[in-house]
Amino acid sequence: MKSNSKKQIEGYKDHIKEIEVFRKYGVERTLEKGQVLDGINALHPKSIDLKVSRVIKETLTTSTLRLVSKNGYLPPFQAGQYINLFMEINGIRTSRPYSISSAPNQTGYYDVTVRRVKDGFVSPYLIDQIQVGNSLSSTSPTGNFYYNPLFHGKDLVFLAGGSGITPFMSMIREVTDRGLDRQIHLIYGSRKEDDIVFHEELADRSSYADQIKLSHVISEPSPEYSGAKGFITKESIQELAGDIAQKTFYICGPPEMSTFVSKALQDLAVPGRRTRKEIFGPPVNITQQPGWPETVKSKDQFEIILNGGKAIKAAAGEPLMNSLERSGVVIPATCRSGECSLCRTKVLKGKVYQPQGVKLRKSDQKYNYIHPCMAYPIEDLELLV
Amino acid sequence: MTDYDAIVIGAGNGGLTASLTMAKAGLKTLLLERHNIPGGCATSFIRGRFEFEVALHQLSGIGTVDFPGPLIKTFSDLDVLDDIEFVEMKNLYRVVYPGKMDLVLKADRAESIKTLQEHFPNDADQIARFYDFVWEYCNQWIHVVLMKDAEASAQKYPVFFKYALKSMQEVLNEYFTDPLLLSAIGMYYAYLGLPPRLSPFGEFALVLWGYTEFKPWHIKGGSQALSNALLNKFLEHGGTVRFNCSAIKINVQDETVTGVITEDGDEVSTKRIISNAGTYNTYIDLIDSEQVPSQKYKELAGKSVGVSGFTIFIGFDEEPDKLGIREATNFLTMDADANKAYDYSKTLLPAKNMLFTCYDVDDPQFSPVGCCQGALICLAYGEPWLKVPPARYFERKYEFARHMLTILYKVFPKCENHIEEIEVATPLTHMRYLGHPGGAIYGFDHLGKDTDFFIEKASPIKGLFHAGAWMGSGGFQPTLMSGASAGRALIKSLKN
Numbered sequence: 001m002k003s004n005s006k007k008q009i010e011g012y013k014d015h016i017k018e019i020e021v022f023r024k025y026g027v028e029r030t031l032e033k034g035q036v037l038d039g040i041n042a043l044h045p046k047s048i049d050l051k052v053s054r055v056i057k058e059t060l061t062t063s064t065l066r067l068v069s070k071n072g073y074l075p076p077f078q079a080g081q082y083i084n085l086f087m088e089i090n091g092i093r094t095s096r097p098y099s100i101s102s103a104p105n106q107t108g109y110y111d112v113t114v115r116r117v118k119d120g121f122v123s124p125y126l127i128d129q130i131q132v133g134n135s136l137s138s139t140s141p142t143g144n145f146y147y148n149p150l151f152h153g154k155d156l157v158f159l160a161g162g163s164g165i166t167p168f169m170s171m172i173r174e175v176t177d178r179g180l181d182r183q184i185h186l187i188y189g190s191r192k193e194d195d196i197v198f199h200e201e202l203a204d205r206s207s208y209a210d211q212i213k214l215s216h217v218i219s220e221p222s223p224e225y226s227g228a229k230g231f232i233t234k235e236s237i238q239e240l241a242g243d244i245a246q247k248t249f250y251i252c253g254p255p256e257m258s259t260f261v262s263k264a265l266q267d268l269a270v271p272g273r274r275t276r277k278e279i280f281g282p283p284v285n286i287t288q289q290p291g292w293p294e295t296v297k298s299k300d301q302f303e304i305i306l307n308g309g310k311a312i313k314a315a316a317g318e319p320l321m322n323s324l325e326r327s328g329v330v331i332p333a334t335c336r337s338g339e340c341s342l343c344r345t346k347v348l349k350g351k352v353y354q355p356q357g358v359k360l361r362k363s364d365q366k367y368n369y370i371h372p373c374m375a376y377p378i379e380d381l382e383l384l385v
Numbered sequence: 386m387t388d389y390d391a392i393v394i395g396a397g398n399g400g401l402t403a404s405l406t407m408a409k410a411g412l413k414t415l416l417l418e419r420h421n422i423p424g425g426c427a428t429s430f431i432r433g434r435f436e437f438e439v440a441l442h443q444l445s446g447i448g449t450v451d452f453p454g455p456l457i458k459t460f461s462d463l464d465v466l467d468d469i470e471f472v473e474m475k476n477l478y479r480v481v482y483p484g485k486m487d488l489v490l491k492a493d494r495a496e497s498i499k500t501l502q503e504h505f506p507n508d509a510d511q512i513a514r515f516y517d518f519v520w521e522y523c524n525q526w527i528h529v530v531l532m533k534d535a536e537a538s539a540q541k542y543p544v545f546f547k548y549a550l551k552s553m554q555e556v557l558n559e560y561f562t563d564p565l566l567l568s569a570i571g572m573y574y575a576y577l578g579l580p581p582r583l584s585p586f587g588e589f590a591l592v593l594w595g596y597t598e599f600k601p602w603h604i605k606g607g608s609q610a611l612s613n614a615l616l617n618k619f620l621e622h623g624g625t626v627r628f629n630c631s632a633i634k635i636n637v638q639d640e641t642v643t644g645v646i647t648e649d650g651d652e653v654s655t656k657r658i659i660s661n662a663g664t665y666n667t668y669i670d671l672i673d674s675e676q677v678p679s680q681k682y683k684e685l686a687g688k689s690v691g692v693s694g695f696t697i698f699i700g701f702d703e704e705p706d707k708l709g710i711r712e713a714t715n716f717l718t719m720d721a722d723a724n725k726a727y728d729y730s731k732t733l734l735p736a737k738n739m740l741f742t743c744y745d746v747d748d749p750q751f752s753p754v755g756c757c758q759g760a761l762i763c764l765a766y767g768e769p770w771l772k773v774p775p776a777r778y779f780e781r782k783y784e785f786a787r788h789m790l791t792i793l794y795k796v797f798p799k800c801e802n803h804i805e806e807i808e809v810a811t812p813l814t815h816m817r818y819l820g821h822p823g824g825a826i827y828g829f830d831h832l833g834k835d836t837d838f839f840i841e842k843a844s845p846i847k848g849l850f851h852a853g854a855w856m857g858s859g860g861f862q863p864t865l866m867s868g869a870s871a872g873r874a875l876i877k878s879l880k881n
Contacts, residue, residue: 010546015838026683361436
């Protein structure tokens with residue numbers, strides 16, 4: 001509109017006056033530089049610089065790293081959430097997500113509890129190499145495996161397998177420390193008695209806190225063991241958990257256990273809305289997953305061309321992200337389980353295999369985006385990274 | 386030689402249409418986006434079996450085959466019409482005040498009038514007169530603002546010149562006194578982010594008229610499908626995009642743009658930038674203040690950061706019909722006085738007015754088979770949330786959400802027992818993902834003094850252009866169109 005025409009709008013002059021008054025009494029905006037980022041960082045900083053303040057040996061194969069913040073501040077989290085820890089091992093920059101096992105009401109540190117994975121790349125490094133005083137960095141806490149008071153009810157059953165105890169430990173610590181009104185029954189499957197992580201502390205907390213009930217299930221028990229034996233099955237859940245009608249079930253454990261236990265809950269007619277399942281990284285052997293092409297072997301190598309230039313080699317049996325990292329190409333990552341979509345990458349040419357449970361948006365599928373943390377090359381590929 | 390003809394900061398609605406406009410015109414264009422995905426607000430996220438729509442409730446400006454809206458022209462110019470599938474939403478909205486009022490307005494003028502007259506027979510004549518008046522206002526607006534009639538004057542277009550800057554409340558009061566009727570007819574105030582006493586009547590009239598005439602629409606696959614389509618076309622035209630890569634500084638010399646520094650520390654040179662980061666972030670966080678004429682900061686001092694939203698995304702393991710959800714767009718109110726309800730948005734007290742959108746009503750394939758999703762949202766400013774100590778944040782968030790759900794269950798009692806997923810976003814969540822102060826979703830507050838009549842669009846920095854809500858109006862249609870328009874302005878500037 002022309003300005004002489006605008007001036008004819010009723011109230012135009014009053015509005016001009018209003019603008020002058022607002023500007024006169026307005027705030028000096030240049031002083032607000034950085035304020036938005038400060039606000040964001042109070043809850044969700046992009047990364048946190050951490051230092052190891054203590055290493056606690058939990059079992060023969062499991063250690064807890066106590067991590068404190070170098071700047072003195074750790075953002076809050078919900079019990080059950082994880083951080084993705086970044087590290088450089090033999091010149092390769094990589095990361096792994098770990099649930100925080102300490103309680104959220106305790107704000108001085110994050111504990112992460114790491115179990116040694118046989119032939120693993122990261123867990124032996126964290127357990128054998130990392131010492132008190134060492135530095136690490138991480139994402140801020142994230143993840144969707146936590147107690148949601150809006151619809152989870154107050155009667156909870158935790159189904160843990162092996163190192164899958166870690167998010168539950170945080171939840172149990174919070175509920176017992178704060179005396180929260182929630183009933184928790186932990187059914188914890190371990191291989192042997194001395195594999196049980198947090199054994200004593202769990203016994204202690206369940207002894208003084210009415211909210212916690214504890215059941216162990218041991219698959220390879222010693223002769224003296226007298227408790228529940230075998231795996232967590234439909235029958236053992238039914239027997240241990242009793243009336244399941246109003247209970248909410250949480251599952252966390254290795255992919256095989258998680259799949260098995262989910263099926264058991266389905267058989268018990270527990271509706272999906274009362275089953276919460278934590279992600280647990282890539283399966284041990286991807287070629288055993290349903291839909292894997294028979295003609296492709298785990299060791300097969302494919303050529304991956306990046307942005308029409310650099311070419312790298314990648315093995316079929318390994319997530320693309322790992323192959324990329326080994327070649328010095330670091331893609332942002334948080335969950336490394338196909339869920340968070342941070343590593344979202346466009347495939348220009350070629351096919352990948354993506355196991356079930358990878359959470360791709362509909363329109364991302366249409367335009368050939370993948371999550372390289374849970375995508376496996378089954379042909380030569382061209383990627384836009 | 387510079388690295389790029391143009392750089393666009395931010396792949397929100399405005400940034401996407403701006404980038405595509407320029408790439409299509411053959412400009413070597415770089416698009417920088419801090420997140421891993423394009424869209425800004427126009428995005429989705431996945432929880433369990435559900436892909437949740439983040440921000441799009443009703444898309445305006447689409448129109449029908451016989452009467453295409455202005456946004457269709459924008460998409461057609463950008464050559465993306467074939468890549469997007471639109472879904473018509475049958476109704477404007479249902480408005481429910483439990484125990485007091487429950488009515489559904491169709492996206493049709495005559496039907497809307499009829500429905501309102503049935504519910505408020507004493508006001509039958511006034512209702513018809515009001516609709517005539519709103520339509521006449523918009524008709525005059527088309528001539529004056531859109532078609533830029535060179536002879537526009539208060540004599541020629543009396544309704545426009547008299548009412549454009551009046552408050553929505555002032556005009557409503559000329560027609561109605563029944564608080565319930567005022568509530569029912571004025572519900573779209575929520576899309577303006579300010580209550581009737583503060584919203585300019587002109588803006589409200591355009592929203593009511595626009596949705597009624599051009600119908601409300603949605604997009605197959607949600608707003609993410611639109612963002613992905615725009616980005617894909619941009620790539621097809623040779624554009625370069627960098628995700629997970631925010632601009633941390635706009636380099637300016639002698640009040641002229643020279644380039645951008647990215648978070649990776651790369652310095653990329655260009656003489657032309659379109660910032661979709663919002664004028665607040667652009668002038669306060671991205672440019673050295675010594676490089677900006679002080680007048681710009683005076684202008685920003687006179688503006689107030691606008692409203693954000695508090696959203697509960699809910700996945701239900703049941704179809705909408707079986708949950709008693711029959712309309713896609715449901716305004717739920719616990720206080721007929723929208724002005725009073727708005728005041729709650731500046732506090733952490735339980736919200737009085739909210740919107741519940743269930744996309745599956747009009748698009749049964751929106752969620753997995755046998756399921757549906759709903760977004761329950763109220764207007765909420767960032768300020769009170771910024772005062773919550775981080776350690777108390779989650780508790781306050783759930784407490785606030787619980788109150789909203791109580792109202793939802795009052796209207797849709799069956800919903801309570803079919804919840805499979807819930808994710809809650811506060812103003813601080815929006816702040817985190819958008820990077821805007823206070824998590825503002827519509828830019829600055831949009832009072833009369835903040836309307837287009839008073840906005841100086843040209844930047845004092847040579848080579849800098851703006852796209853998005855902070856330099857105009859919020860919402861999908863305005864921001865999408867603002868980017869295309871900024872792109873065209875930039876191209877034009879190259880020819881001069």
